[in-house]
Every structure is written in C-alpha cells, then in structure tokens.
Amino acid sequence: MSEYKYLSGFGSHFSSEDERYPNSLPVGQNSPQVCPYKLYAEQLSGSAFTAPRTENVRTWLYRKLPSAVHLPFQPFKGAEYFRQNWDEQPPNPNQLRWKPFDLPPKDGKRVNFVEGLHTVCGAGDPRSRHGLAIHIYSCNSSMDNSAFYNSDGDFLIVPQQGVLDITTEFGRMSVAPNEICVIPQGIRFAVNVDSPSRGYILEVYDGHFVLPDLGPIGANGLANPRDFETPVAWFDDRDVKDFQVISKFQGRLFVAKQNHSVFDVVAWHGNYVPFKYDLSKFMVINSVSFDHCDPSIFTVLTCPSLRAGTAIADFVIFPPRWSVQEHTFRPPYYHRNCMSEFMGLILGKYEAKEDGFAAGGATLHSMMTPHGPDVKCFEGASNAKLVPERVAEGTQAFMFESSLSLAVTKWGEETCQKLDAAYYECWQALKNNFQITKN
Known part of the structure; x- marks a missing residue:
C-alpha cells in the first residue's frame, strides 16, 4: 500500500494498470471493438461533457464487468444518523463546542465505516447540487464484501484516530491521522480498519476540491501539487457472492447486491481520481x-x-x-x-x-x-x-x-x-481594561 503515483497537478492526465496484466490499457483509442484481455471499457465522468477543458474531468476504467451488473437498489437500513434534513432543529446562533465524539466500544457491536457515519451540520440540497454537509465517522470493523459511493458529491476524509486502509476502483491507499484523502463523486470505495477509528468528513455538492490560487504568493507555497498521491491500479480477482454496493443518492442511502466485487478494474487512465495528502508537507x-x-x-x-x-x-x-x-x-x-x-x-x-x-x-x-x-x-x-x-x-x-x-x-x-453547554464561559472572565490616559 506504500506505492503511489504522484499527482503532479489537478487537471493532469494519469494512467495505471495492474502489473499482473501488462498492456491492459488500450493503445490509440479509449473504447476499441475488443479491449485487451476482453475487458469492458467504462467512462466515469466528474463533469459535464462540454465543460471547459481546464474543468473537464473523466477517467476510463477497464474492468472485468461493467458497473451496471447489479440487482435493483433498495433502502439501506444502517447509518441511522447519516441524514441531510436541515429543518429538524430550530436555528442556533450560539458558539457550539463538542467534546470528543464517541468511539465504538472495543468489545461491543461491530460498526463499519458506513454504519458509523453521523451528520453534524450542513446546508443546501444535493438535488440542486448546491451545499455541503459535515459528518463524523466512528467505526471498529472493516467493510467486508461491500463498497460505498456518493452520488451527491465529494468526500474529504480527515482521520483523527486509527489508520484507514481504503480500497477504491483505482487501487488502494492507506490514510493515517495527519493525512487526508478525497474520494470524488461516484467513485466506489471500501474502508478497512484494525482498531477503533474516528474522524471528520467534509462533503460538497457543488463541484470538486481544487488547489487554491496562489496570487501574490507566487508559484510555491501552501500545498505543493507534487505531494498529492493517487493509487496504483490493483483489482480484486475474487468471485464474491452477495457483494453489497451502498449508494448515497439525494441524501439517503440505498443498497444493491451483485455477485462480483466492484474492485475489478485492471487498468485506468484519466484525470478524475481519488487522492491523498500528508498535512506535514504543507508549506x-x-x-x-x-x-x-x-x-x-x-x-x-x-x-x-x-x-x-x-x-x-x-x-x-x-x-x-x-x-x-x-x-x-x-x-x-x-x-x-x-x-x-x-x-x-x-x-x-x-x-x-x-x-x-x-x-x-x-x-x-x-x-x-x-x-x-x-x-x-x-x-x-x-x-x-x-x-x-x-x-x-x-x-x-x-x-x-x-x-x-x-x-x-x-x-x-x-x-x-457531546455538546458542551459551558463553552460560552471561556469568555466570561474577560475584563474591561479600558483606560483613559492624559498626555
């Protein structure tokens, strides 16, 4: 999991293929009549087809079976507190502080990444593609024979405790505390953990995360594009009975079953990819x-x-x-x-x-x-x-x-x-130090 390909700049083009199957990327065109190894070509688009070239993102995936091979989606009954109803509470303009959010007990119920999602706050509507949501995750179990994808927007994941071993359609990456990762809209992934884990998630509906403009700072400073990393292609070659695909769609969760893993991509190329970043490299x-x-x-x-x-x-x-x-x-x-x-x-x-x-x-x-x-x-x-x-x-x-x-x-x-009702008290002892001095 330590092997990555440098993300040399957003908007750049990348390619990767599983080393077990060399020359699995088609040469000269994206969707030939018959792909190498008789794989299926599938395009994943992260922008409108006609978006300007600087904003146009998509990736071609070469996989054993297309994503369409699944049974109908049904409502997912897990993740009771993962929701985007912004009208269930009256507005609260006060300063708010939460004590550390709970971890699942070590010897208690098994909770995986999706089941451990809890929504804290947000605004907007994923149906109109405008807004965001902030969640925390708290889990102690791996996502066995299942995957998750978000139809509504991008996930920016910030681990606070525990290492996340993340498998995506593009390959695998390990994300530890003081690192972050971004899983763009629609990309399927699964999270494995070996201990109780907790962290934060920023979800955006409007577009995608990009590097900020540097303006007078110049060419260098802040996050350096070369320090962002994407996975190297790897695929799951197992036949899996009743593999679960969990989808977030219009703020709700659904699940569909299929008889193969979604992680069957042998090769890919494009500029729409998951990536990670080590915060200690920030200038x-x-x-x-x-x-x-x-x-x-x-x-x-x-x-x-x-x-x-x-x-x-x-x-x-x-x-x-x-x-x-x-x-x-x-x-x-x-x-x-x-x-x-x-x-x-x-x-x-x-x-x-x-x-x-x-x-x-x-x-x-x-x-x-x-x-x-x-x-x-x-x-x-x-x-x-x-x-x-x-x-x-x-x-x-x-x-x-x-x-x-x-x-x-x-x-x-x-x-x-976990809301700290006494938070406001941290300012109450501030004194009026105003003094009138004579020249």
Missing part, C-alpha cells in the same frame, strides 16, 4: 513583520462557488510554525465572520483554546457569531515577551469554512450528548 506562509494574517493563508483545498474568491467550502489547517510578529497580539483576533467555521482537532492542543477543545471534538462558530481566544490565551499573549516562538508544536487543528449558513442536526445538538 506555511506567515507574517514576519506585524499583525495576524487571515486564516486563508492556511488553505489546503477549496471548493469554489460562482462568486469570485468565495468558497462553498475551504479546508484549512493550523500546523506547527514559527511566530515572529512584532508589536502584535499573535493568536487569532476576536472576530465576527460572514463565513461559517467548523473546527476539529486531530492531535495536540489548539493554541487559542488549550483547555476544553480536545482531539476528536469540534466547534462551530456560525455566520456573524463572535468568537476568539479564551481568557487564558488572551492574558498570556497580551503579556508575553515577543521573541521568535514555535507555535502549535505537536498539534494539528483544521477548519471547514463555508460561505453557507450551517444548520445543526438533531444528532449533533441532542442525540450525541
């Missing part, structure tokens, strides 16, 4: 003079909206870095934002709130809801000697930021029983 850009830069300098991936410079969702990280600003309050400033900010913590302690915000938990600061450093952070930073300082060592916090106003599900606000 941090920061201030070396004064003031605290906006968090947009920490953007790894973005899903743009139709408004220039405004995202349906950004994936932002706050990695270890040096802080050297002069005459400056260095932690994040107090602010109210026209964006919604959902934060999670992969490991360590977040520098602006070292108490109460724990790994495996989350916060949501909704549109125009005020937030910022707690009392301890404010007082410490206001009196600190401003020398070069290493910030967030051993820590990785992240943010899902959106221009949409997010609604919290009943599971997120009530059923999970």
